[in-house]
Amino acid sequence: MASSKTATVGRRAAELREQLDYHLYRYHVLDEPEISDADYDRLYDELVALEDAHPELITRDSPTQRVGAPPSDKFQKVEHPTPMGSLEKVTTDEALEKWHEDVCKRLGTSEGIVYVTEPKIDGLSINLIYENGAFVRGATRGDGVRGEDVTPNLRTIKAISMRVIGADDGVPSLLEVRGEVYLPLSGFNALNERLVAEGKKPTPNPRNAAAGSLRQKDSTITAQRPLSIWIHGLGVRDGLRVDGHWEALNWLREHGFRTNPYAERHETVASVAQACHAWEKKRIELDYEIDGLVIKVDSFDHQRRLGALHGRPRWARAFKWAPMTAQTKLERIHIRVGRTGALNPWAQLAPVEVGGVTVSTATLHNEEDINRKDIREGDEVIVQRAGDVIPQVVGPVLPHAKGTRAFKMPANCPLCGVEIVKPEGEAMHRCPNRACPSRGLESLINWVQAAADIEGVGEQSVRRLWDLGLVRSLPELYRLTKEQLMEVEGYGEISASNAIASIDASKQVPFHRVLFGLNIPDVGWVTAQNLARHFENIDRLIDAAQEDIEEVDGIGPDRAESIAEWFSDDANRALVGELRELGLRFEIGDELRPVEGPLTGKIYVITGTLENYSRDEAAAALEAKGAKVGNSVSGKTTGLVVGEEPGSSKLTKARKLEVPLLDEAALEELLRG
DNA sequence: TAGCCTCGAGTTCA
């Protein structure tokens, strides 16, 4: 008895759902309601009552369940006239090719299929409604069926047209226009600078910043954010005669909508694949983030015949690249003490794929930076590899896990136990102990890999030699014997004698490299060269007064003082004497003579990877012609040599300063001419 | 004295 009643109720519920869906469709999709709103509400209320009494009858797609997300009192939920579907993604050429084959099979032809690609903007999908040519409402995508009405905020975005231009040539009475709201990177950076200046926490990425800006309750705040939009499609468009997506984009553009200029038309799938790869590299040139390309079958007739599966159109795909950001757990914050005694905190991360490589460590710079970003051990954090290669921890995915606490530098050096100091106004904490093992070890590593660049002895070997107590100083490295080296893990008869030979050969490195390798504070590559050029030998330098040192290019009172102080230390003087006796070079050769050539006075900067030269080779070739090669683009830069996968910051700066760009062919031309 | 420029230092992964 009871069961048959339940069955009746179940049938009625299903009937109501079907009717409600049908009337919603009549109303929203076709704009031709068959019943009044009051009648609709009566049906709806009946279903709600049934579902309240029999919760087991509630289905996920019930019209009553469309308010899925937690209710917000800020924004009204609105239903989209046509649902905003999501795109199935592909990540490989093979998957793309497979999709193409499916398209051909379903259309029964491989002829005449045209694709359109557009950058896939990492922003917020928005649906805009125009009635009789006037903007009346805009909503976020939400769950695809209902979104949040953010009309007042959208009105503040100047890139959104408030009316359809050229309405006289037959604009549909109801027009649904889809687009992606985003925050340009320049605006994102400016916003974060402002937030930091106001003592607030910066936003982790442009997408979050855009979302936050658009969901401001107070639209005057939204108005201050430089949001923009790319329009990429049509929803409802009754009576509009366009036959394909490409034509639709053109129509939109002509009627006042901001469509992306990098939309491309492709006659073959191979051409589509090519675009997907080309844009993966070109994307950093854009002032907004894209995470792939959207690919659509152009013809609306084809689109209709292909249809959709589970709300995902068969006629479109998102080609997505490996993400440049990822979320992972920050397991521990470690401290490393550098060759100058600076304490460097670094993050040990749960390994995670970012931009195609597995990242497990990242530098955290200093205490201040960690706390400004509010990063804690145990947090879930966002890791990013942006235009550059080096991963950074952007910030925590709030809230903090239980039991975490703000990061604090240790009071004592983790290696030697001496009390840590932090000079007023400086960012870095330091271990002041000159005899701290970290300094000796790190400076030896710096010697073998940078200053002298000894082949066959790398960081690992130096660490092992140090641990075994065989080499604890530079002179000890030069007194190392083959027999001793063979005790070290990883060395055999041959590799040991080769390594000894390279150590011996490294005694010939030029004076300026020796100076660099001594680890004098404030003396890097350039200053070492300038010192060598100015004083010519160690005898003049070692006893030079601070005022004499100030004469050198790029050295002012601060640096001169620290250099003079270093040379007045007995231990350092002894080290110099010992190295000299061992046969290292302490006077200038002819390697620093300036080269006169056709490019004298010109300054070039190189970015990206060149095909026929390494960066060092290209730099050497330019220098051989008299040019200087710098590291950063400035107003004085003659030209920026751009290879494959260039760094974004140099490129951006060069554009801004109108520094000429040279490709590899132009470089070769320059070197010949 | 401000703002540009250059330098030093530490940096990841395969």
Place this chain on the structure above:
DNA sequence: CTCGAGGCTA
């Protein structure tokens, strides 16, 4: 590559 900071210049 990016940051911070010292040096240089207008």
